[in-house]
Amino acid sequence: MNILGLQGSPRKKGNTHELMSLFMEKAASHGADTRVITPHSMNIQPCKELILCEKKGICPIKDDMDTQVYSLLKNADLIVLASPVFFYNVPAQLKALIDRCQMFWGRKYKLNLMDPNRHVRQGFMLACGASGGKKLFEGLELTAKIFFDALSIPYKGSLTYRYVENPGDIKAHPTARQDITQAVDTLCSEYFLKPGILFISAKDACRSQMAKAFLNTHAEGRFRALSAGIHPAATICEDTSAIMAEKDLDLKYTHPEPLDRIDMERFERVILVGDDVNIGGDVLSGRTEIWKIPEPKDRSPATLAKLRHEIEGRVLQLIDII
Ligand SMILES: Cc1cc2nc3c(=O)[nH]c(=O)nc-3n(C[C@H](O)[C@H](O)[C@H](O)COP(=O)(O)O)c2cc1C
Structure with a gap:
C-alpha cells in the first residue's frame, strides 16, 4: 500500500508535521510504504491558467509537479492531506500544488478519462488551527473534497483540531494520538481486507x-x-x-x-x-x-x-x- 502525505505547513517541526508523523508511523506498522512531501521545500509554481489541461490534459509548466508530484499522486493508494488553517484555507504553497491538479480535473471532466484505480484509492485530511470557531475547517473541507474529486479519490473524512497554535500544542492534545491510530487502522484494514x-x-x-x-x-x-x-x-x-x-x-x-x-x-x-x-x-x-x-x-x-x-x-x- 503506497501512502502519500502532503504536509502543508512551512513549519518544519510544527503541529501539522506532528499529525502527519503520527499517521505515517502507524501506517508503517501496517506494512504500508509511506512518503511525505512538503510543498514549501519544492519547486511548485502557481497555476497560470494556460488551459492546456482542459484542452489536451497536460500542464506545460516544467517543475517538480511534472517530474515528481503528478506521478506520486497518481500512484498513491491513500493520500493524506495535512494542513494548518491559514485564513480559513490551506497555506499558499499547498494551494499551488492543489491548483496544479486542475490537470487531473481537465483529464477527468473535459477529456472524460477515468482513473482505473478509483474504487481502490482513498483520501483523508488532517488539520489544525489556533482558534475555536465553528466554521474553522469549512474552507479546508471543501478544498479537500474538490481536490480528491479531481483525482477521482473517494474522500474518507478528516481529523481536525482547534486551539492548536504553538509548536508542541498537538502533542498535548488529549485524543489526537488515539484518533489517528483508529483512523489509520480503519483505512489500512479497508485496503488490506480486499483480496x-x-x-x-x-x-x-x-x-x-x-x-x-x-x-x-x-x-x-x-x-x-x-x-x-x-x-x-x-x-x-x-x-x-x-x-x-x-x-x-x-x-x-x-x-x-x-x-x-x-x-x-x-x-x-x-x-x-x-x-x-x-x-x-x-x-x-x-x-x-x-x-x-x-x-x-x-x-x-x-x-x-x-x-x-x-x-x-x-x-x-x-x-x-x-
Ligand atoms: C498566515 C497564518 C494564517 C493563519 N490563519 C489562521 C486562521 O484563519 N484561523 C486560525 O484558527 N488559525 C490561523 N493560523 C494559526 C495556525 O493555524 C496555527 O498556529 C497552527 O497550529 C499552525 O500549524 P503548524 O504548527 O503546523 O504550522 C494562522 C497562522 C498563520 C501563520
Missing part, C-alpha cells in the same frame, strides 16, 4: 499495467489489483497509455512498480503475464498462474488494441471465477 491480485511482468510497462487497470475498473473495488516488474521500466509505455485512453482509462503518470518492494505474501493470487517472467522459488505455490501473453511483435495501434482486447477478456474471466 489482493498481483500481476507481474518483466518491466511492468504494458501488459501487467493493462491487466491491473482492467481488474480495478471492472471489479469496482472488490479486489485490490497491483502490478509490478522484475526489472521495472522508468515509465509505462506511452502507446500503452494511448491505447487505454481509447477505453477512457487514464494511465498517464502511472509508473512501473519494482517487484522487490512488494510483499507477495499479502496477495491471494499472483499472475505472471508473459512468457518471459520467472520469479523462481516455490513461495507462491498454489497461488500462481501464468498468462502466456507474449510481448507484442510490433507496437502498432492495431496490435496493441488486439493485446488490450485479449487482456480485458482474461480479466473478465478471472472476475467471474474469483
Whole structure:
C-alpha cells in the first residue's frame, strides 16, 4: 500500500508535521510504504491558467509537479492531506500544488478519462488551527473534497483540531494520538481486507499495467489489483497509455512498480503475464498462474488494441471465477 502525505505547513517541526508523523508511523506498522512531501521545500509554481489541461490534459509548466508530484499522486493508494488553517484555507504553497491538479480535473471532466484505480484509492485530511470557531475547517473541507474529486479519490473524512497554535500544542492534545491510530487502522484494514491480485511482468510497462487497470475498473473495488516488474521500466509505455485512453482509462503518470518492494505474501493470487517472467522459488505455490501473453511483435495501434482486447477478456474471466 503506497501512502502519500502532503504536509502543508512551512513549519518544519510544527503541529501539522506532528499529525502527519503520527499517521505515517502507524501506517508503517501496517506494512504500508509511506512518503511525505512538503510543498514549501519544492519547486511548485502557481497555476497560470494556460488551459492546456482542459484542452489536451497536460500542464506545460516544467517543475517538480511534472517530474515528481503528478506521478506520486497518481500512484498513491491513500493520500493524506495535512494542513494548518491559514485564513480559513490551506497555506499558499499547498494551494499551488492543489491548483496544479486542475490537470487531473481537465483529464477527468473535459477529456472524460477515468482513473482505473478509483474504487481502490482513498483520501483523508488532517488539520489544525489556533482558534475555536465553528466554521474553522469549512474552507479546508471543501478544498479537500474538490481536490480528491479531481483525482477521482473517494474522500474518507478528516481529523481536525482547534486551539492548536504553538509548536508542541498537538502533542498535548488529549485524543489526537488515539484518533489517528483508529483512523489509520480503519483505512489500512479497508485496503488490506480486499483480496489482493498481483500481476507481474518483466518491466511492468504494458501488459501487467493493462491487466491491473482492467481488474480495478471492472471489479469496482472488490479486489485490490497491483502490478509490478522484475526489472521495472522508468515509465509505462506511452502507446500503452494511448491505447487505454481509447477505453477512457487514464494511465498517464502511472509508473512501473519494482517487484522487490512488494510483499507477495499479502496477495491471494499472483499472475505472471508473459512468457518471459520467472520469479523462481516455490513461495507462491498454489497461488500462481501464468498468462502466456507474449510481448507484442510490433507496437502498432492495431496490435496493441488486439493485446488490450485479449487482456480485458482474461480479466473478465478471472472476475467471474474469483
Ligand atoms: C498566515 C497564518 C494564517 C493563519 N490563519 C489562521 C486562521 O484563519 N484561523 C486560525 O484558527 N488559525 C490561523 N493560523 C494559526 C495556525 O493555524 C496555527 O498556529 C497552527 O497550529 C499552525 O500549524 P503548524 O504548527 O503546523 O504550522 C494562522 C497562522 C498563520 C501563520
